[in-house]
Amino acid sequence: xxxxxxxxxxxxxxxxxxxxxxxxxxxxxxxxxxxxxxxxxxxxxxxxxxxxxxxxxxxxxxxxxxxxxxxxxxxxxxxxxxxxxxxxxxxxxxxxxxxxxxxxxxxxxxxxxxxxxxxxxxxxxxxxxxxxxxxxxxxxxxxxxxxxxxxxxxxxxxxxxxxxxxxxxxxxxxxxxxxxxxxxxxxxxxxxxxxxxxxxxxxxxxxxxxxxxxxxxxxxxxxxxxxxxxxxxxxxxxxxxxxxxxxxxxxxxxxxxxxxxxxxxxxxxxxxxxxxxxxxxxxx
Amino acid sequence: xxxxxxxxxxxxxxxxxxxxxxxxxxxxxxxxxxxxxxxxxxxxxxxxxxxxxxxxxxxxxxxxxxxxxxxxxxxxxxxxxxxxxxxxxxxxxxxxxxxxxxxxxxxxxxxxxxxxxxxxxxxxxxxxxxxxxxxxxxxxxxxxxxxxxxxxxxxxxxxxxxxxxxxxxxxxxxxxxxxxxxxxxxxxxxxxxxxxxxxxxxxxxxxxxxxxxxxxxxxxxxxxxxxxxxxxxxxxxxxxxxxxxxxxxxxxxxxxxxxxxxxxxxxxxxxxxxxxxxxxxxxxxxxxxxxxxxxxxxxxxxxxxxxxxxxxxxxxxxxxxxxxxxxxxxxxxxxxxxxxxxxxxxxxxxxxxxxxxxxx
Numbered sequence: 001x002x003x004x005x006x007x008x009x010x011x012x013x014x015x016x017x018x019x020x021x022x023x024x025x026x027x028x029x030x031x032x033x034x035x036x037x038x039x040x041x042x043x044x045x046x047x048x049x050x051x052x053x054x055x056x057x058x059x060x061x062x063x064x065x066x067x068x069x070x071x072x073x074x075x076x077x078x079x080x081x082x083x084x085x086x087x088x089x090x091x092x093x094x095x096x097x098x099x100x101x102x103x104x105x106x107x108x109x110x111x112x113x114x115x116x117x118x119x120x121x122x123x124x125x126x127x128x129x130x131x132x133x134x135x136x137x138x139x140x141x142x143x144x145x146x147x148x149x150x151x152x153x154x155x156x157x158x159x160x161x162x163x164x165x166x167x168x169x170x171x172x173x174x175x176x177x178x179x180x181x182x183x184x185x186x187x188x189x190x191x192x193x194x195x196x197x198x199x200x201x202x203x204x205x206x207x208x209x210x211x212x213x214x215x216x217x218x219x220x221x222x223x224x225x226x227x228x229x230x231x232x233x234x235x236x237x238x239x240x241x242x243x244x245x246x247x248x249x250x251x252x253x254x255x256x257x258x259x260x261x262x263x264x265x266x267x268x269x270x271x272x273x274x275x276x277x278x279x280x281x282x283x284x
Numbered sequence: 285x286x287x288x289x290x291x292x293x294x295x296x297x298x299x300x301x302x303x304x305x306x307x308x309x310x311x312x313x314x315x316x317x318x319x320x321x322x323x324x325x326x327x328x329x330x331x332x333x334x335x336x337x338x339x340x341x342x343x344x345x346x347x348x349x350x351x352x353x354x355x356x357x358x359x360x361x362x363x364x365x366x367x368x369x370x371x372x373x374x375x376x377x378x379x380x381x382x383x384x385x386x387x388x389x390x391x392x393x394x395x396x397x398x399x400x401x402x403x404x405x406x407x408x409x410x411x412x413x414x415x416x417x418x419x420x421x422x423x424x425x426x427x428x429x430x431x432x433x434x435x436x437x438x439x440x441x442x443x444x445x446x447x448x449x450x451x452x453x454x455x456x457x458x459x460x461x462x463x464x465x466x467x468x469x470x471x472x473x474x475x476x477x478x479x480x481x482x483x484x485x486x487x488x489x490x491x492x493x494x495x496x497x498x499x500x501x502x503x504x505x506x507x508x509x510x511x512x513x514x515x516x517x518x519x520x521x522x523x524x525x526x527x528x529x530x531x532x533x534x535x536x537x538x539x540x541x542x543x544x545x546x547x548x549x550x551x552x553x554x555x556x557x558x559x560x561x562x563x564x565x566x567x568x569x570x571x572x573x574x575x576x577x578x579x580x581x582x583x584x585x586x587x588x589x590x591x592x593x594x595x596x597x598x599x600x601x602x603x604x605x606x607x608x609x610x611x612x613x614x615x616x617x618x619x620x621x622x623x624x625x626x627x628x629x630x631x632x633x634x635x636x637x638x639x640x641x642x643x644x
Contacts, residue, residue, distance in 0.1 A: 174367065177369050179356070179369065180371070181382070182335070182356040182357055183356055183383075184357075185383050190386060198373045199372065199373060
């Protein structure tokens, strides 16, 4: 980061200092979990100083090796990945056309505004209120303890977000671009697929990423609709609590495993998310 | 190539009617300009021809085809938007060739047509750039290129030059005229700039509040405006309007009381007013003179002077405190607060009745 040209160096230093302190406060729990994951269980509460590896304690990979060796942990990562990826894709596949329709067509029987609010209202109901009905539905469909059940339910719950966020993205695109496509001989589908969709792609990628994180973190339905086969990472993390209390060393490893994929994807996709593709479309 | 016909076309947004039954006929290969102040409905009318707005009532024909219910893609028209509306995720080449690609034209053919259009518009070296890397004038050319390659039967322009600086605007104006001469296609051009209208149009349609006020060649509109609106809209600086009282009607000879003491006589065939009526007299600033050579005059006091080099604008108040504009030559010897006499001939006077319509 470079200081802005007309900013006083002292002012800049103070702002930077505040930013660094704030970042340290926010990152400390993550750092602590990481540090804990590298400690011998005996060192968990007795470590001195800031728990810096090599300085305050002798780090060990035992916890990681023990955890990753278990069938359960690998299954949790696999299940969570499959469910989060497919639920996000399903929600995007259903949500994007709905969002486009709400942004560009005028519905007569029910107004566009009412339809949008109806989509959003799906999120007003606390999810816990729907647990029993969903359990019964899944039981009826013979889908209890399957990935498909969690994919369907997670997609249902993130769909309103997709519709509302992506609709706004389409609304922000200059409508002349699609009109120009019409004049160039495109039908509604052509204008959508060849013009609107590519331009909305960065926002759609960002939305997909947020939906992935939501689904990845989902706990309530994962614990009620699955029993043995389809354990996800949040459930696996909660499993670090047993009759001897919380096993902080395992909890720390599991928390790290839970965090790595979303953070990694966010870092990789950052370029696309930040990129403003509409630049230069209409007058500068 | 095609003619365009509108029959009783109306447009309402919700309850508000913005176009009130427009009938017009545009001939094949004609360059027609829709001109009018902001909000007069000119862009809406163009978008209705393009198919981008629904038609509330009436019929639109392009060529012999009734196009009311046709998708914009099927009307055979191409349009240049005010904002250019270039696809930002495509190169210039892809932008220009997009319409051809949609119509499944073979690649080699697209390449050839794009190169040809680029040559006409002198943008050959820009073909691999993205719109964001182009200047305003270059974007404008690309937008025009996109319409040329489709070989449309009608070109539609929606204020295409309004985002360009003055010098570039003059240049593009001339290039559009050349383009029209080369392509020989019907062109409909929307602008609020009467200079663009006057210089480019074969015929001008003047719109105001959703009505067509007058249709004619540029000089017809300048010389014989049908009403006060057209008289005030065409010409720059604006026409001067004076309230005059009818003193005497003698056959077709009428005597009018000018502001101040002077009187004047005019010859009119359609006498639809009476002695004592207040009418409006219109005289263009360029038809006023300060030399004492003309039949009629007005006494006035100079308020402000603008010197443009080649000509001088004098703003002066007459006896009734109307602000008059006079255009004189650049060397005009006049100073502020000076009392002047403004002379004019009856040939250059326009007379408007109480209904704002011209009295011939």
